[in-house]
Amino acid sequence: MNSKTQNKIAIGGLYGIAGLVVLILLALLGYILVSGVPQLSWHFLTAPGKAFLKGGGVGIQLYNSFYLLILAMLISFPIALGAAIYLYEYAKDNWVTTTIRTAIEILSSLPSVVVGLFGFLFFVVKLHLGFSILSGAFALTFFNLPLLTRSIEDSLRTISDVQREGGLALGLSRWETVTRVILPAAVPSILTGVILSAGRVFGEAAALIYTAGQSAPALDFTDWNPFNISSPLNPMRPAETLAVHIWKINSEGIMPDAKAISSGSSAVLVIAILLFNFAARYLGKRLYKRLTSA
């Protein structure tokens, strides 16, 4: 067989594999959207759920998902940012940083159900936080931290060393160079990383089942005092998220329209994550353009 035919066969094979991947993805997405989108309505997106009757919505779960996401990001972003800056800009290559990097690798490949059970034992039981948004947010932080740290470190790596030298040669201290030159330059790519990891956090279920809980008590959207139990802002209330909701109605849902609600919720979840991804690309590109060209 000559090399030309070999080449053709190889390219054909690669096309086939790539096509198969796309096909599987499209089929999956198509199935979720086709069965889910018809269930969507304003009522479905805003109404509270019903345990035994038809016609419940996912309003509270949807709200919980966002609230939990924001809290988790508020906790994990500063830590991840600090860790990434330390690792990339300051740390020398020695056994300490190697150990930290290995720990991050391991933490990022930890099954999320293990993170969830750890969160249950530590935050829910040991620290007496109970099934609460706060426990969930901490568990999500554990889940999110390694991914976010890695992605921010990668963003810093994309900024060329000549920028660092430029800053230092101008009489900026190392810290000023990092905060005033490197970070602003890395913002578009950091933002993309944050939004993409937000997508993963948004769809996470296993880490939340045992931490944020599986119940969604009714919320009073007129009460914004975080200390009231029915307030949407209360971080100590149990909060079932959309992803957990899907898992729960599929395993023990007893409402007559469980199937429809599950399909609708899945569609909402998938659409939200798609929107996150598009937003990440769009914002990243736009910011980069604004920073780099006329």
Place this chain on the structure above:
Amino acid sequence: MKEEILTTQDLHLYYGDKEALKGINLNFDEKGITALIGPSGCGKSTYLRTLNRMNDLIPNVTITGTIKFKGDDLYAPSADTVQIRKEIGMVFQQPNPFPFSIYDNVIYGLRIAGEKDKEKLDAVVEKSLRQAAVWDEVKDHLHESALALSGGQQQRVCIARVLAVSPEIILLDEPTSALDPVSSSQIEATLLNLRHDYTIIIVTHNLQQASRIADRTAFFMNGELIEVDQTKNIFMNPANKQTEDYISGRFG
């Protein structure tokens, strides 16, 4: 005789075990341009980077000997690298404007130093860009990104950025080797303008460039300073055989 602003005595630099500078003794008068020439790997860039302690950033570098700036030891334990680099600015081979507007690039050093007076900043921007001979080309789009400029303009904005913090010495590490001939000659014209007000030390691969702009030229080879003299003498009547061979293109 003019005052010596920067002196180096018996300067050795090691990358790990490898000796890259083998006892350099070289002094610089105030004002004027000194060119450092020599074949690749001769230590001229390494030497330049010891003068504002940029080699500190590289791990495993050992430096012995003394470098004094206006009589103060640059490598004294009490020396403040941030302050040193404000007074001894540096322009690099690759133009490296920050990904911000031209205006922000030029005032970056001052703004971080805490200067807020808009009028003063405006004045500094204009003055620095004029000194760097790029004002006329960029004055109408100061608030556009510096990355949209051509390589030569970017390099002159980088020079303006260094001038804005009013250093005494400007180090340039092959500032034109990434640029086309037209941009290069504009940078040279810029440097000739600046030679009356600043002490300029430039590393260059381009012998013609050294002969065109430098008052003094120093020839480096294999980590040693072979010869330093008035540029005219180096090119017309070098004292050392190696210098002569290099200048006449027999190697390098």
